Amino acid sequence: EPEVTQTPSHQVTQMGQEVILRCVPISNHLYFYWYRQILGQKVEFLVSFYNNEISEKSEIFDDQFSVERPDGSNFTLKIRSTKLEDSAMYFCASSGLLDRTNEKLFFGSGTQLSVL
Amino acid sequence: KNEVEQSPQNLTAQEGEFITINCSYSVGISALHWLQQHPGGGIVSLFMLSSGKKKHGRLIATINIQEKHSSLHITASHPRDSAVYICAATNTNAGKSTFGDGTTLTVKP
Numbered sequence: 597e598p599e600v601t602q603t604p605s606h607q608v609t610q611m612g613q614e615v616i617l618r619c620v621p622i623s624n625h626l627y628f629y630w631y632r633q634i635l636g637q638k639v640e641f642l643v644s645f646y647n648n649e650i651s652e653k654s655e656i657f658d659d660q661f662s663v664e665r666p667d668g669s670n671f672t673l674k675i676r677s678t679k680l681e682d683s684a685m686y687f688c689a690s691s692g693l694l695d696r697t698n699e700k701l702f703f704g705s706g707t708q709l710s711v712l
Numbered sequence: 713k714n715e716v717e718q719s720p721q722n723l724t725a726q727e728g729e730f731i732t733i734n735c736s737y738s739v740g741i742s743a744l745h746w747l748q749q750h751p752g753g754g755i756v757s758l759f760m761l762s763s764g765k766k767k768h769g770r771l772i773a774t775i776n777i778q779e780k781h782s783s784l785h786i787t788a789s790h791p792r793d794s795a796v797y798i799c800a801a802t803n804t805n806a807g808k809s810t811f812g813d814g815t816t817l818t819v820k821p
Contacts, residue, residue: 627807638814639747639755639798644807652808685753691807700757701745 598622602688602704609678610712617673617707619688627691628671629701630663632656632684639687645671678711685709715739716801718812725819731786733815735799738780742803746773746784749796749814758784758797789819 601620609615621628630642643663644651650663662674671690675682688704716737725731735744746758759766759773761782766773770789775782786793796816800809 629807629809631809633753639800639811641809641811646807652803654808687755689755700760701747702757703747703755705754 598702600688600690600702600704602686602707604707605705606708606710608710608712611680612677615675615678615709617675617686617688617709619671619673619704620669621671621688621690622692622702623669625690625692625702627651628663628665629689629691630673631687631689633687633706634681634684642673642686675709678709680711683709683711715810716799716812718797718799718815720815721813722816723818725789725817727790727819727821729789729819731784731789731793731817731819733784733797733799733817735782735784735812736780737782737799737801737810739801739810740803741801744775744782745800745802745809746782747798747800749798751795755798760802786817789817791819791821793817794819 603618628645631639633639641654643653643657660676664672685706685708687706689701691699691701719734743760743762745760748756761775770787772785796814798814800811802809
């Protein structure tokens with residue numbers, strides 16, 4: 597079964613450093629998402645992406661965050677200058693159909709980001 | 713008040729019992745997701761609903777759009793069903809989802 601792949605599985609960085617989290621969505625999917633889950637808290641939406649542009653972003657997704665689909669297969673989340681509170685599990689997801697009312701989300705296994 | 717509320721927060725059941733998890737939402741939605749998060753953290757999508765009812769194996773999900781309420785039922789529960797179950801209300805036009813806090817289900821043999 598096709599799956600969403602995320603790398604790395606764990607990322608440790610120093611506060612103020614830039615990080616790039618990588619995702620390879622399912623190949624024929626059209627919609628891409630990033631979510632995060634701080635330890636012990638609920639999952640939070642960060643951003644949705646369609647047709648090479650952001651569809652919607654949450655209040656969390658400020659100027660420190662950016663997303664890119666550089667080569668038609670990868671979907672990346674960049675955090676420009678990490679803060680301690682950016683420590684979380686980051687999940688990528690994708691979905692396929694034009695009619696999203698009948699389409700499940702497919703999640704990657706997540707990248708655990710630790711900012712020291 | 714959360715925009716998406718789940719109940720109960722925690723649920724312990726004996727193997728074989730019928731399980732119901734509830735989700736109420738106050739936001740306008742086009743669809744509602746039920747997700748399963750395993751102890752290792754991975755998330756699996758169980759259902760995406762915009763109306764009515766869906767069934768997959770021992771899992772049944774229903775939604776009442778007028779009442780802004782959805783339920784997830786598990787028939788003949790099994791210890792392997794132990795996980796956190798999450799509902800997420802989605803604005804389908806842009807894909808923005810608001811997540812509930814999750815229901816931690818433990819099924820004892």
